[in-house]
Amino acid sequence: MEFDWSPEDQAYRAELRAFIAATLPQSWAEISQEGPGGAAQVAYSEEFCAELARQGWLTQHWPEAYGGKDASSWRHAVVSEEMWGNAEPRGPRYMTVNWVGPSIMHFGTEEQKALHLPRIARGEEVWCQGFSEPEAGSDLAALRTLAIRDGDEYVINGSKIWTSYVNHAHYCFLIVRTDPESKGRRGISALLLPMDLPGIELREIPGLLGKKYFHEVFFRDVRAPVSCRLGPEHEGWEVVTYTLAYERVGAAHYERAERVLDTLAEAARKRGLLEDPSILERLGQARAAVEASRLLTHRVIDLREKGSRPTPDTNIARVAGTWAVRAVGDLVHELHGAAALAYDTEADGYYRLSQWAGVASGTTEVQLNLIASHQLRLPRE
Amino acid sequence: MDLDLNQDQQAIQDAVEALLAKHAGPERAVELQVDDAYDHALHQALEEAGFLEIGLVDGAGWLEAVLVVEAVARAAGTVSIGASAVVAPALLARVPRGAVALAGGEEGELIRHAVQASCALLDGGEEAILVPLEGSPATPVATNYVVPMGRLPGSLPEGERLGPGSGELLRRFWRLAIAAECVGAMRAALDLTVEYVTNRRQFGRPVGSFQALQHRLAECEVLVQGGRWLTLRAAHRAASAEAAALAAAHTAGTALRVFNEMHQMTGAMGFTREHPLHIWTTRLHVLRHELGGARLHRQAAARARWLHHTTQGVGRGN
Numbered sequence: 001m002e003f004d005w006s007p008e009d010q011a012y013r014a015e016l017r018a019f020i021a022a023t024l025p026q027s028w029a030e031i032s033q034e035g036p037g038g039a040a041q042v043a044y045s046e047e048f049c050a051e052l053a054r055q056g057w058l059t060q061h062w063p064e065a066y067g068g069k070d071a072s073s074w075r076h077a078v079v080s081e082e083m084w085g086n087a088e089p090r091g092p093r094y095m096t097v098n099w100v101g102p103s104i105m106h107f108g109t110e111e112q113k114a115l116h117l118p119r120i121a122r123g124e125e126v127w128c129q130g131f132s133e134p135e136a137g138s139d140l141a142a143l144r145t146l147a148i149r150d151g152d153e154y155v156i157n158g159s160k161i162w163t164s165y166v167n168h169a170h171y172c173f174l175i176v177r178t179d180p181e182s183k184g185r186r187g188i189s190a191l192l193l194p195m196d197l198p199g200i201e202l203r204e205i206p207g208l209l210g211k212k213y214f215h216e217v218f219f220r221d222v223r224a225p226v227s228c229r230l231g232p233e234h235e236g237w238e239v240v241t242y243t244l245a246y247e248r249v250g251a252a253h254y255e256r257a258e259r260v261l262d263t264l265a266e267a268a269r270k271r272g273l274l275e276d277p278s279i280l281e282r283l284g285q286a287r288a289a290v291e292a293s294r295l296l297t298h299r300v301i302d303l304r305e306k307g308s309r310p311t312p313d314t315n316i317a318r319v320a321g322t323w324a325v326r327a328v329g330d331l332v333h334e335l336h337g338a339a340a341l342a343y344d345t346e347a348d349g350y351y352r353l354s355q356w357a358g359v360a361s362g363t364t365e366v367q368l369n370l371i372a373s374h375q376l377r378l379p380r381e
Numbered sequence: 382m383d384l385d386l387n388q389d390q391q392a393i394q395d396a397v398e399a400l401l402a403k404h405a406g407p408e409r410a411v412e413l414q415v416d417d418a419y420d421h422a423l424h425q426a427l428e429e430a431g432f433l434e435i436g437l438v439d440g441a442g443w444l445e446a447v448l449v450v451e452a453v454a455r456a457a458g459t460v461s462i463g464a465s466a467v468v469a470p471a472l473l474a475r476v477p478r479g480a481v482a483l484a485g486g487e488e489g490e491l492i493r494h495a496v497q498a499s500c501a502l503l504d505g506g507e508e509a510i511l512v513p514l515e516g517s518p519a520t521p522v523a524t525n526y527v528v529p530m531g532r533l534p535g536s537l538p539e540g541e542r543l544g545p546g547s548g549e550l551l552r553r554f555w556r557l558a559i560a561a562e563c564v565g566a567m568r569a570a571l572d573l574t575v576e577y578v579t580n581r582r583q584f585g586r587p588v589g590s591f592q593a594l595q596h597r598l599a600e601c602e603v604l605v606q607g608g609r610w611l612t613l614r615a616a617h618r619a620a621s622a623e624a625a626a627l628a629a630a631h632t633a634g635t636a637l638r639v640f641n642e643m644h645q646m647t648g649a650m651g652f653t654r655e656h657p658l659h660i661w662t663t664r665l666h667v668l669r670h671e672l673g674g675a676r677l678h679r680q681a682a683a684r685a686r687w688l689h690h691t692t693q694g695v696g697r698g699n
Contacts, residue, residue: 001383001384001385001386001387001390001444001613001617002382002383002384002617003382003384003613003614003617004382004617005382006382074382265683265686265687269687274687274688275688277680280679280683280684280688281676281679281680282679283679283683283687284626284627284630284678284679284680284681284683285634285679287627287682287683288611288630288631288634288679288682289607289631291611291627292607292608292631293607295607295610295611295614296603296606296607296610298382298610299384299610301382302382302383302384302385306385316602316603316606319599319603320607323603365596367599368596368599368600369596369599371599371602371603372592372595372598372599373595375599375602376575376598376599376602377575377579378575378578378579378587378589378590378598379579379586379587379589379590380590381586381590
C-alpha cells in the first residue's frame with residue numbers, strides 16, 4: 001500500500017500548477033463566478049482547452065490510438081484536482097474529455113470515433129447530458145422521450161430537464177426510449193445528437209445556483225440519423241451505467257473544498273478568530289470530511305487503474321464528496337456571516353454550487369440505495 | 382499510489398486473523414467481561430508470534446502495525462493492542478512486557494487497563510513519561526462498558542522522562558491507535574448489524590429491506606470506510622501530526638453515530654448481553670473519549686494545518 005504520488009506525478013503537478021498560474025487571466029475570479037456553466041467561463045474554456053491540448057494535457061489519459069498518451073488514471077486525477085482546485089477553467093469541456101470521449105471509445109463505431117474524438121481532443125466540442133426528464137429524475141429508467149425508427153432516421157419527441165451547458169452545447173449525449181412498448185431499463189438507447197437539428201427548443205428555468213444554469217430542452221419531431229446511436233439499439237442502459245461511473249467521481253470536488261477551507265482559515269486568522277477553539281474544531285471537522293472524500297475517490301481511481309469494473313466504491317466516494325462540499329459550504333456562511341449573501345463574493349460563488357452537490361449526477365439518496373444493495377447486499381422488499 | 386495491501390501486508394493480516402480466530406472473538410470477550418479481566422493469553426500469543434513488534438521490524442512498519450490493531454479490534458480482543466503495538470514501540474523502540482496503559486495526565490482520569498498494565502505512558506505535555514506500575518497501584522472502576530477501567534493513584538513513581546518532543550510523539554501515535562481501534566470495532570459492529578437486519582423479519586419482510594434503515598446503514602458504511610482510509614494513510618505517514626489527528630477526528634467523531642445507529646437498528650436484542658453487538662459498541666464509547674475525544678482531535682488537525690502548532694493534550698502538563 002502506497003499513499004504517496006510517484007515522483008513523476010509530483011513533478012507533473014508542479015508543471016501543471018505553473019502552467020495554470022501563467023495562463024489564467026487576472027480576471028479569473030470574475031470569470032468563474034458563475035461556475036463551469038457560466039457564459040464567461042464557457043467562452044474562456046475554449047481558449048484554455050486549446051492551450052491545454054497544445055501542451056498534450058487535455059486528453060493524455062486517452063489511449064494513444066485516439067490521440068492520447070495512455071497516461072495513467074492517476075495522471076488524469078492530478079489534472080482533475082488541479083482544474084477543480086482552480087474552479088475548473090475547462091468549463092463544461094471537463095465532462096467531454098472525462099466521460100463523453102471514453103464512452104464513444106467504448107461503445108462507438110469507427111465513424112463516430114473519427115467524427116468526435118479528434119475534435120474533443122482539441123477541446124472544440126461542448127456537450128451536454130440529456131438524461132433527466134420532468135418525470136424521470138432519480139428514477140432515470142422511467143424516461144419517456146421517444147425516438148421512433150423511421151427508415152434510417154429516428155424521430156425524437158419529448159423533453160429533458162436540468163440540462164447544464166445545453167445553451168452552449170454542440171452535441172447532446174441523449175438517452176431515449178427506442179422501444180415504445182418497453183418499460184424501465186430495457187428499450188433505451190443512447191444518441192449522440194447534434195444540437196443544431198430542427199425541432200430542438202430551449203427554455204431557461206430561473207434557478208438558485210446562478211444565471212442561465214437550468215434549462216429545459218424540447219424535442220418536436222427532431223429527425224436524427226440512426227448512425228448517431230451509440231451502442232446497441234434498446235440496450236442503452238449499459239451505456240448509462242458506464243458513463244455514470246465515470247461522471248460520479250470525474251470532478252475532484254474535494255480539491256476545491258480543500259482550497260476554500262484554506263481561504264476560510266486565512267479569513268479567520270485575519271479576524272483574529274483562528275485561535276478560537278470552536279473555530280478550529282469546525283475547520284478540523286470539515287477538513288476530515290474533505291480528506292476522507294479525497295481518499296475514497298483515490299480508491300476508485302486505484303481500482304480503475306487496475307482495470308476493475310465500476311463498483312459501489314464510486315457511490316461511496318460520491319456520498320463522501322457531497323458531505324465534504326456541504327461541510328465546507330456551511331462553514332463559508334458560518335464564518336462570513338451575512339456578508340456571504342452578496343452575489344459577487346467568492347464565498348457566495350462557492351456556497352451556491354455547494355448546495356447542488358447532493359443533487360447533481362444522482363441524488364445522495366440514489367447513491368445510498370446503490371450502496372445498500374451492492375455493497376451491503378441488504379435484502380429487497 | 383497503490384491502495385491494495387501488498388503480499389506481505391496481506392500475509393500479515395491473514396496470519397493475525399488466523400491467530401485471533403483461535404484466541405479471540407466475541408465469546409471470549411464475554412467470558413472475560415464477567416471478571417473485568419485482561420486477556421493475558423491473547424496478549425502472550427500476539428507477543429510470541431511477533432505481532433506486537435511489527436512496527437519496528439525491518440520490512441514492516443506502522444501500516445502493518447495498524448493492520449494488526451484493526452484486526453484485533455475487529456475480533457474484540459481484550460488487550461492493550463493500540464498501546465502495545467503502536468504507541469509504546471514508537472516511543473520506546475521496543476515492546477514492553479505486559480499490558481500498557483495510556484494516560485492523558487488529567488487528575489483522576491479513567492484509564493483503560495490501568496489495573497492490569499505493567500507500565501503506563503503518561504502525557505506530560507512537552508515530554509512523555511514512562512511509569513512502571515509494579516504491584517498494581519491502580520484502583521479498578523466499575524463501568525458498563527466491557528473494557529476494564531481504572532484510576533492511577535495521585536502519587537506515582539517518578540518514571541522515565543522520554544525527552545523533549547516525546548509528549549507530541551505520544552499524542553500523535555495515540556491518535557493513530559485510537560483511530561485503528563475505532564475502525565476495527567465499527568467495522569465489526571456494522572457487519573453484525575447488517576447481518577441482523579438481513580435475518581430479522583417483521584411485517585412479513587426482513588427489516589433490512591426498509592429504506593429507513595438502508596440509508597442509515599449505507600451512510601455508516603461511507604463513514605467507516607472513510608475513517609479506515611484516513612487511518613491507513615496516517616499509518617503510512619508514520620502518524621504525522623496532521624494525518625493522525627484527521628484520522629482520530631473522523632473515527633472518534635463517527636463512533637457515537639455508529640453506536641447509536643447500531644443499537645437503534647438491533648432493537649432491544651442489541652441491548653442484551655446475549656447478543657454480541659455490545660462487545661464492540663461499548664468499546665467505541667471508551668475509545669471516543671481518549672485523548673480529549675473528537676473535539677480535541679479536530680482542533681489538533683486544524684492546528685497542525687493552519688497554525689503549525691504541535692498538538693495539545695488534555696492533561697495538566699499542557
